[in-house]
Amino acid sequence: MADTGKSLQLRSLVKSSGELELSLVEVPIPEPGPDEVLVRIEATPINPSDLGLLLGPADLSTVQVAGTAASPVVTAKLPPRAMPMLAARLDESMPVGNEGAGTVVKAGASAEAQALLGKTVAILGGAMYAQHRCVKAADCLVLPEGATAADGASCFVNPLTALSMVETMRLEGHTALVHTAAASNLGQMLNKICLKDGVGLVNIVRNAAQAKILRDIGARHIVDSSAPSFLDDLTAALVETGATLAFDAIGGGKLASQILACMEVAANKTATSYSRYGSSTHKQVYIYGSLDTGPTELFRAYGMAWGLGGWLLTPFLARLGPEGVQRLRARVAAELKTTFASHYTAEISLAEALKPEVMAAYNKRATGEKYLINPSK
Numbered sequence: 001m002a003d004t005g006k007s008l009q010l011r012s013l014v015k016s017s018g019e020l021e022l023s024l025v026e027v028p029i030p031e032p033g034p035d036e037v038l039v040r041i042e043a044t045p046i047n048p049s050d051l052g053l054l055l056g057p058a059d060l061s062t063v064q065v066a067g068t069a070a071s072p073v074v075t076a077k078l079p080p081r082a083m084p085m086l087a088a089r090l091d092e093s094m095p096v097g098n099e100g101a102g103t104v105v106k107a108g109a110s111a112e113a114q115a116l117l118g119k120t121v122a123i124l125g126g127a128m129y130a131q132h133r134c135v136k137a138a139d140c141l142v143l144p145e146g147a148t149a150a151d152g153a154s155c156f157v158n159p160l161t162a163l164s165m166v167e168t169m170r171l172e173g174h175t176a177l178v179h180t181a182a183a184s185n186l187g188q189m190l191n192k193i194c195l196k197d198g199v200g201l202v203n204i205v206r207n208a209a210q211a212k213i214l215r216d217i218g219a220r221h222i223v224d225s226s227a228p229s230f231l232d233d234l235t236a237a238l239v240e241t242g243a244t245l246a247f248d249a250i251g252g253g254k255l256a257s258q259i260l261a262c263m264e265v266a267a268n269k270t271a272t273s274y275s276r277y278g279s280s281t282h283k284q285v286y287i288y289g290s291l292d293t294g295p296t297e298l299f300r301a302y303g304m305a306w307g308l309g310g311w312l313l314t315p316f317l318a319r320l321g322p323e324g325v326q327r328l329r330a331r332v333a334a335e336l337k338t339t340f341a342s343h344y345t346a347e348i349s350l351a352e353a354l355k356p357e358v359m360a361a362y363n364k365r366a367t368g369e370k371y372l373i374n375p376s377k
Helices: 048-054 080-089 157-171 185-197 208-216 230-241 255-268 313-320 322-334 356-363
Strands: 006-014 019-028 036-045 059-067 072-077 099-107 120-124 132-136 176-180 200-205 221-224 245-248 251-253 283-287 292-296 306-310 346-348 371-373
Touching: 006 048, 036 120, 059 356, 099 132, 157 176, 157 185, 157 245, 157 313, 157 322, 176 185, 176 255, 185 200, 185 208, 200 208, 200 230, 208 221, 221 230, 230 255, 245 255, 255 283, 255 306, 313 322, 356 371
Parallel strands: 176 200, 176 245, 200 221, 245 283, 251 292, 283 306, 346 371
Antiparallel strands: 006 019, 019 072, 036 099, 036 132, 036 371, 059 072, 099 120
16 A cells, blocks of 8 residues: 555434435545554455445335446435434544554554553544554554454454453353344354353254354354244243353344243243242343334233343443453453454455445345455455
């Protein structure tokens, strides 16, 4: 890449006119401050959490492309019903990309920053769909010797989410977990953590192919929500594991309610007396994703000791505190190529990320299909 003093950055803009506009914008390469480093981004994943900002609810069947092959401008219509939800970002061009990795090419004067010069590091902090990113040296995770940027590109969002699910379980007094959409990259990491740490995990998948993905990595409790015996299978797995906490990536529909109901049945199987208020065992489902954007349907058949709420990684890490976060980060670095290894369907450039056929592919959010952007490509 020629040094022009400029860097490309992918931007997402929601217009008041009801259009989404995606473009590549030239921005000045920032100069790092004393405790900062400049990272040349060489790998950054497209996570489901990125798609909300990148594409939002845009109708990709309406995509139109202008500009040039190297600098495309993509537009798509937004449904009118979605505009009130997007009011806070109207007419503001926003950089995209939660996490990434690359090489430190310039460093500030501090010893901490200088020590990172030439190192391959992973970073979390937004605006990663860009050729360069300036960040605090303290926010960098130095990758182990021999690890590439692609190895470390996804070492924050999914690994820290999976680890934090187990931390939440322990902090809130549960002993085992349920996870939905469980064959995802995140779900596979959670399985490896639970197997290694001796934590019971019930994996809910949506078809036989996803079940096979988990069986192949040694998962012990797998239930298929498309099977006629789903509720009985789920209840049996809950009895065996004692899981009373679930993390739901689906969000909409009746799955969260079904999990709570099966937890109640499982709890009552070991009850010593009848209570008209249901089991006194607290059952909790946290919704952390929106693979189904429809309403969450609740059919209250699980007593009175239950909870349903939202869960996000960033607030949890703030609750865990700096020492706890550092402990999780150290584990990610130590197990980067084993527990926390990510696999990608394709590596694409910034310009390729704006091709309609590529956008349609990564927006499917298909299990086992994860795209990696290399802004330096």
